[in-house]
Amino acid sequence: MERDILTTKRKALAINLDPTIYGTIAEIGGGQEVARAFFQAGGASGTIAKTISAYDKVFSDYLYSDGDSGRYVCLKRLQQMLDAEYKQLIDVLNSERSPDKRFFVFANTVETLNFRKDNQGHGWLGVRFELTKQGTANEVVVHVRLNENDAILQQYTLGTLGVNLIYACFYYHKSPTLFLQSLMDNLSTDRVEITMVRMSGPDLDYVDNRLLGVQLVKNGMTPAIFFDRYGNVQEPDDMLYKKNALVLRGRFRPITYVGFDILKTSYAHFKKNALFKPDNTLQICEITLNNLLEEGELKERDFLDRVDLLNGMGQNVLISNFREFYRLVDYFGRFKHKNLRIVMGIPTFMKVLDKSYYANLPGGLLEAVGKMFPARTKFYIYPALDRNTGNIRYITDITIPDDVMHIFHYLKQNDLIVSLTGVNEQWLKITSDEVLSLIQSNDKRWESMVPKYVVKTIKQKKLFGYTG
Incomplete structure (x- = not known):
C-alpha cells in the first residue's frame, strides 16, 4: 500500500489537531523527547492532558512500583506506568469528557x-488507547535497540519513534503491515532496531503477534525475534537475562524423533554443567527466515504450523535472518546470558568448517572461528548414521581436509566442540525430507518417525500437505 511519509512534525500536528485524541505522556530515562515533539508542533493543548518525567528512581518507584523496584528499563515498569497513568486519566477526567473524546496514555522507559x-x-x-468505545482500551508495546553512538542523537530518535507509534495507533491500526512500516518513518536501522511489537485489545484482537514478529525480521527492522514456549512474542534481553541457552537450528517441517533426541541429549549433557539450573536454562529452536521463504513469498500458515508444533512440545522459538553460525553467535553476544551452546549434526558441522562459506570475511575461516567461539560458547555435535556402512559417525570419525585439520584439533583439544553421546540409535536413519515426502504421499510410515503429539496435531489440522 502506497502512502505519503509525513515528517515527525506533521504527524504530531495531525494528532494535535484531531479533537478526539486526548491523553498523557509519561517518560523515564530518555528525557521528554516525545512530549517535546508535540509541544513544538503547535496545538498541543488540544491533545496533552499531562506530561511527566519521573527521572529519579525513587520518584519512579513512588509513582509506579507495586513494592519492588527491580529493573527500571523493562516491560514490567512500562506496564506499571501505563496502568497508573491510564487509571489517573480516567479517575480525573472521565466525568468531564465529551462523548467523542478518546483517551490515550503514551509511556516509555x-x-x-x-x-x-x-x-x-x-x-x-507503549500506548494504551481507546478507538471505538470509551473506557475500553487497546495496547501496543514496543521494544527498541538504540544504535547511535551519541546520547543526544538517541534522544532525537526516541522522539521520532514515539510520535510514529502514537500516530500509527490511531491511523494505521487496521493494517498491521502498514503499522510496522510506519514506525520507521524518518528513521533507519542504523539508528534503531525494533526488536519486539505486541498488540492487544478489543479493536486489535484480529492481529497475530507472531506474524508481526516475523514481519519485523522480513522487513529488516530486527535480525531476529523470540517466541516463548507459549507462543508469546518476547524481548530477547528479558528472555536471555542471566540464562543459559541451548540453540538448535532446523527447518522443523515437522520436528522428527531425531530432532527430539537432539534436544533431549543436548539438555542431558548440559545438566552436568555446574551452572545448570532448570529455571536458568532455555532450549531454543531456531528457524532462519531463508527456510520460511518459498517462491519469494513468506508462507505464513506454514510458519505458524511449525511454531505451534514446537510450542506444543515445550520449546522456545527464534526466527532469524542469519545464514552463518558466526552471526547467530554474535547476536547472542548482545545479551547478558551465561553460557551458549549451539547444537548441530555432523553434516552441518562439516559445512561450518568449509572455507567456501567465508569468502566474504577478510580472515576467512580463521576469522569465522574466532567469531563462533567467544567466551562461554561451545558447539554440541550430534552423531550421524553412515548409510553406506550402517555405522554411527561421531566427530572423531569424520574426514577433515588437511589444511583445516589444525583448526579442528584446536577446537577439540580445547573442548570447544563436544560430541553428544547416549543417543537413540534407532532414530538416526530418519530424515525430515523423507518424513515430509511420506506425509504428502499419504504413506503411514511417517507416523513412526515423529513424536505422538506431532502425529496427532498433523492429522487434526492437516498440516504439511496431509490429506488423511
Whole structure:
C-alpha cells in the first residue's frame, strides 16, 4: 500500500489537531523527547492532558512500583506506568469528557548512552488507547535497540519513534503491515532496531503477534525475534537475562524423533554443567527466515504450523535472518546470558568448517572461528548414521581436509566442540525430507518417525500437505 511519509512534525500536528485524541505522556530515562515533539508542533493543548518525567528512581518507584523496584528499563515498569497513568486519566477526567473524546496514555522507559558510552541504549515504549468505545482500551508495546553512538542523537530518535507509534495507533491500526512500516518513518536501522511489537485489545484482537514478529525480521527492522514456549512474542534481553541457552537450528517441517533426541541429549549433557539450573536454562529452536521463504513469498500458515508444533512440545522459538553460525553467535553476544551452546549434526558441522562459506570475511575461516567461539560458547555435535556402512559417525570419525585439520584439533583439544553421546540409535536413519515426502504421499510410515503429539496435531489440522 502506497502512502505519503509525513515528517515527525506533521504527524504530531495531525494528532494535535484531531479533537478526539486526548491523553498523557509519561517518560523515564530518555528525557521528554516525545512530549517535546508535540509541544513544538503547535496545538498541543488540544491533545496533552499531562506530561511527566519521573527521572529519579525513587520518584519512579513512588509513582509506579507495586513494592519492588527491580529493573527500571523493562516491560514490567512500562506496564506499571501505563496502568497508573491510564487509571489517573480516567479517575480525573472521565466525568468531564465529551462523548467523542478518546483517551490515550503514551509511556516509555529508556536507557540512553551513559557518559562513558559503555552501555547499550534500549527502551520500552507503549500506548494504551481507546478507538471505538470509551473506557475500553487497546495496547501496543514496543521494544527498541538504540544504535547511535551519541546520547543526544538517541534522544532525537526516541522522539521520532514515539510520535510514529502514537500516530500509527490511531491511523494505521487496521493494517498491521502498514503499522510496522510506519514506525520507521524518518528513521533507519542504523539508528534503531525494533526488536519486539505486541498488540492487544478489543479493536486489535484480529492481529497475530507472531506474524508481526516475523514481519519485523522480513522487513529488516530486527535480525531476529523470540517466541516463548507459549507462543508469546518476547524481548530477547528479558528472555536471555542471566540464562543459559541451548540453540538448535532446523527447518522443523515437522520436528522428527531425531530432532527430539537432539534436544533431549543436548539438555542431558548440559545438566552436568555446574551452572545448570532448570529455571536458568532455555532450549531454543531456531528457524532462519531463508527456510520460511518459498517462491519469494513468506508462507505464513506454514510458519505458524511449525511454531505451534514446537510450542506444543515445550520449546522456545527464534526466527532469524542469519545464514552463518558466526552471526547467530554474535547476536547472542548482545545479551547478558551465561553460557551458549549451539547444537548441530555432523553434516552441518562439516559445512561450518568449509572455507567456501567465508569468502566474504577478510580472515576467512580463521576469522569465522574466532567469531563462533567467544567466551562461554561451545558447539554440541550430534552423531550421524553412515548409510553406506550402517555405522554411527561421531566427530572423531569424520574426514577433515588437511589444511583445516589444525583448526579442528584446536577446537577439540580445547573442548570447544563436544560430541553428544547416549543417543537413540534407532532414530538416526530418519530424515525430515523423507518424513515430509511420506506425509504428502499419504504413506503411514511417517507416523513412526515423529513424536505422538506431532502425529496427532498433523492429522487434526492437516498440516504439511496431509490429506488423511
